Amino acid sequence: MSEKFQETATVVSQKSIGAGIFDLTIQTKEIAAHAKAGQFVSVYSGDASKLLPRPISLCGIDREKKNLRLVYRVTGEGTGTEEFSKLKTGDTVRILGPLGNGFTVDPGKKAFLIGGGIGVPPMLQLAKQMKISGMEDFQVVMGYRDANTFLLEEFKEQAETFAATEDGSVGTKGNVLDAIRENHLKADVIYACGPTPMLRALKAYAAEQGIDCYISMEERMACGIGACLACVCKTTKMDEHSNVKNKRICKEGPVFDAKEVEL
Amino acid sequence: MNTSVNLCGVTLKNPVMTASGTFGSGAEYSEFVDLNKLGAVVTKGVANVPWEGNPTPRVAEVYGGMLNAVGLQNPGIELFCKRDIPFLKQYDTKIIVNVCGHSTEEYAAVVERLSDEPVDMLEINISCPNVKEGGIAFGQDPKAVEAITREMKKYAKQPVIMKLSPNVTDITEMARAAEAGGADALSLINTITGMKIDINRRCFVLANKTGGMSGPAVHPVAVRMVYQTAQAVKLPIIGMGGIMNAEDAIEMILAGATAVSVGTANFTDPSVTEKIVAGIEAYMEKYQVSDICELVGAVHER
Numbered sequence: 001m002s003e004k005f006q007e008t009a010t011v012v013s014q015k016s017i018g019a020g021i022f023d024l025t026i027q028t029k030e031i032a033a034h035a036k037a038g039q040f041v042s043v044y045s046g047d048a049s050k051l052l053p054r055p056i057s058l059c060g061i062d063r064e065k066k067n068l069r070l071v072y073r074v075t076g077e078g079t080g081t082e083e084f085s086k087l088k089t090g091d092t093v094r095i096l097g098p099l100g101n102g103f104t105v106d107p108g109k110k111a112f113l114i115g116g117g118i119g120v121p122p123m124l125q126l127a128k129q130m131k132i133s134g135m136e137d138f139q140v141v142m143g144y145r146d147a148n149t150f151l152l153e154e155f156k157e158q159a160e161t162f163a164a165t166e167d168g169s170v171g172t173k174g175n176v177l178d179a180i181r182e183n184h185l186k187a188d189v190i191y192a193c194g195p196t197p198m199l200r201a202l203k204a205y206a207a208e209q210g211i212d213c214y215i216s217m218e219e220r221m222a223c224g225i226g227a228c229l230a231c232v233c234k235t236t237k238m239d240e241h242s243n244v245k246n247k248r249i250c251k252e253g254p255v256f257d258a259k260e261v262e263l
Numbered sequence: 264m265n266t267s268v269n270l271c272g273v274t275l276k277n278p279v280m281t282a283s284g285t286f287g288s289g290a291e292y293s294e295f296v297d298l299n300k301l302g303a304v305v306t307k308g309v310a311n312v313p314w315e316g317n318p319t320p321r322v323a324e325v326y327g328g329m330l331n332a333v334g335l336q337n338p339g340i341e342l343f344c345k346r347d348i349p350f351l352k353q354y355d356t357k358i359i360v361n362v363c364g365h366s367t368e369e370y371a372a373v374v375e376r377l378s379d380e381p382v383d384m385l386e387i388n389i390s391c392p393n394v395k396e397g398g399i400a401f402g403q404d405p406k407a408v409e410a411i412t413r414e415m416k417k418y419a420k421q422p423v424i425m426k427l428s429p430n431v432t433d434i435t436e437m438a439r440a441a442e443a444g445g446a447d448a449l450s451l452i453n454t455i456t457g458m459k460i461d462i463n464r465r466c467f468v469l470a471n472k473t474g475g476m477s478g479p480a481v482h483p484v485a486v487r488m489v490y491q492t493a494q495a496v497k498l499p500i501i502g503m504g505g506i507m508n509a510e511d512a513i514e515m516i517l518a519g520a521t522a523v524s525v526g527t528a529n530f531t532d533p534s535v536t537e538k539i540v541a542g543i544e545a546y547m548e549k550y551q552v553s554d555i556c557e558l559v560g561a562v563h564e565r
Contacts, residue, residue, distance in 0.1 A: 004294055006533065044531065048507075049327045051478050051531045096533065220320040222329065222530045225294070227287035229307070229336045230322040243313040243338030251291070 002039075002098055004225065005030040011091045012067055018150040021118075022085045024070045025060075031097045032066045037126035038193075038216055038255045041068065041097030042224040045080040053096065054080045055221050055250070057193070059121035059151070060128070068097075071121035071151065099224055100254045103214060105130055109188040111138035113159070114176050114202065116194025117145070122216060123193055124151055127158040139185060143176040143198065177201055187211065193254075196263060203258035213258035219249045226251030234262035264547055265554040266540075268302070268521050270499050271422040271447040273383050275302035275357055275522060278555060279512065279540045282477075282503050282526025283308055283361035283386060283426070284333065288347035289354075295533035298354040300540055305524060306347060308363035308388050311372040313339035317393060318470035323459045328478030328505070329527060330457050332393040332471035335363050340376050348380055357383040359424070363391060367411055371418050378420040385421050387411070390428030390453035392475045402428040402453075405440035412444025422447035424501065427492075429455050429481075434488045435495035442496045450501035450524065451492060452485045478527040479505040486518045493519025493560050507531070509542020519560040 009026040017023045031041065035058055042053030060069030074081045087093060103126050105111070111130070115123040120142050130138060140161040142152060147169040155161040163171030164179035172179035176198060179185075192202050193216035206213030219231035232246040237260065239247045247253060247261070266277040280303040286292055289304045298304060316336025323330045337343070343360075351358045360382045364370035374385060389402035389411060401407045408425065415423050425441040427434060429452035438449055454475025459468040485504025493500055502520025506512050507528045515523045528535045543555070552558060 006295065048479070050324060051327075051329055051527055052322070052324045053530070220322050222322045222331070223285070223291070223533070224530075225291045225533065227291040228285060228322070228331075228530065229287075229316065229333050230319075230331065232316070232319060232321075232336065241338070242336065243342045244315045244336065246315060246336060 002034050004096060004099065005034070006096050007031060007094070008092045009068070009095050011087045011089055011093065013089055014085070014087055017071070019148045020074045021150045022072055022074065024072070024084065024087065025067050026070070026093060026095070028066050028068055028095070031095065032061055032068050033063050035061045035068065035098035036102040037061070037129045038102035038122055039098040039100045040254065041070070041095045042099060043070070043084060044094040045083055047080070047083060050080050052222055053224055054084070055099070055224055057122035057216070058098070059124050061125055073118045096224060100250055101252065103191055103216070103255050105133070105135060105191070106189055106212065107135050109212070110186070112180070112185070112187040112190045113138055113140045114142070114190060114192035114194070116143040116176060116198040119192070119194030119198070119216065120151055123191070124154055126191060127155060131158050139187065141176045141179050141185070143179070143194065144170065175201065177205055190214065192216065199258070200263040203263055206258055214255055215258050216254045217249050217256060217261065218254065221250050224250050235260055236262060264544065265556070266544060266547070268555060270384070270501070270522055273357060273422060277302045277540050277543065278516065278522040279536055279543070280305050280359065280501065280522055280524045281529070281536060282524035283388065285526040285529050288343070288350060290350055292529065292533060296537050298356050300537050301356045302522060303357035303359050303383070304351055305359040305386055306361055307337060308335045308361040308391070309337045309340055309343045309373060310335065310363050311340055311369050311376070313337065313342070320469055323468040323474065325457065325459055325476065325480070327480035328476050330459055330469060330474030330476050331454070332469045332474035334393045334471065335391055337363070340373050344376065344380055348382060352381055359384045359386050361386045361388050361426070363388045365394070367414050370411065371414060374415055374418040378418065382421060384424055385415070385419055386424040386426050386450055387415050388426050388453070390426050392428070392430060392454060392456045392473065393471055399428050399430065402437065403431055405436050408437050408440040409444040412441045412446045416445040424448040424450050426453055427451040428453050429484060429488055435491050438492045438496045438498070442498055446498060448499045448501060449492060449496070450503060452481070452488050452504045455481055455484065477505065479507050481505045482511055486514055489515055489520050490518040490562065506539070507535070509539045509546060512539050512543060513546055513558065516555070516558045517560070517562040521559050
């Protein structure tokens, strides 16, 4: 388990990269140096009426510059994410991290990196990390609702990339599995982040294909560090810590072997 | 300057404790807080057997507060005794175990199991709004409060704190019932039952529909109830409900609390408990209070 740091980070830059999607780069003191793909940070609101931190995945980690890149969706008017979207260069924001386990990559296996919706961003850091480590045998499949895609060009710089959109405006019409089937893609392992229906479908697909599947899960969180038991998921086996069939997404997750969780 | 308080024979180095359910058994927060600096750690509720808790979503943020319906997920008393008590024993702080159950027998089993364990006090949760049997059902009827308190006292070797629900017409009636049943102390308030609806999807936000509300929005309610209870009974009171900082803690003490528990604020700042301890000391220095006990119930009319 990695060490966690409470910090006041400084905003390096922020821009909108799609409808309601923001791309924020912050400079940290320690967090970037200790973080890995698939982990997340808790971002605290400056508004005292908003008590709970917002868990946001890491889209990019720059150890040298100590920067973290957070790509997130503004969830509505007056929300914490809307507040974050207004942060400007030089502003500060309170964060805690790195949190969660992150992806552990199995070298030597041909991989799919799959993202859906706001599950797309963390897969970019994983793609970069895999490429740098020489694990270049992977393909990227990203699912979006419509033509408002984001980060797609950056994925193409890392690996062969396929897209699926619900309305068919970009790539395959349908979901990520439709894109896999349409393009006759095959892999030995899946790394994925996205909405629960997508993860459920990938778990079933992996079981049917007899391949490994690691999924990053999402749930409403409170503490973000494993104390409050808000963000649990159902597991197939008894969990050693909880002593029941529940694991903490913020602590044992967010990345799980699809075989060990019930979806 | 004396910051220590005496809670029915147990001396706490300061009045700051953690509110049950927000702090686990301290392991996760020990990365951010020096547990040696806290008056006591109050653990997450523990039952005689493991409980799975409620379905998710279990939490929702609301304006100035949050709702939770975790449903008392816990690993059961055996693993708790094997793992969590030895962890807490490494620190120079008092250990208060929060006890939950579906029936008097289940509560009694936990209390009895803890009788030979190195824990300092027991907090009996008769006020959880998120479980169908037990919990709050015991906490809303004065006869039931008195009966379960008496039953707990039969089995307990440690002082017994009864944790009261604010979801009642008159909390002083429950406080007097607990006192009549032989309670050693009271803690209040547990969460206030609330609900949040997602208007876009037209569904309940929490899987449990209702949840317990906590956070700064409930603080004035808690201060009022602590004050009323302090007027009604002789028992020491542990005040809790939306304490976010030292000022809120001092307010609770002035209302009549001997000690305070900090809950939801841990989620907003994982090291808040230590800051509250320091803030209380700064307040005492500023107003030249030599003994914190001078502040307990010291509120007066304008």
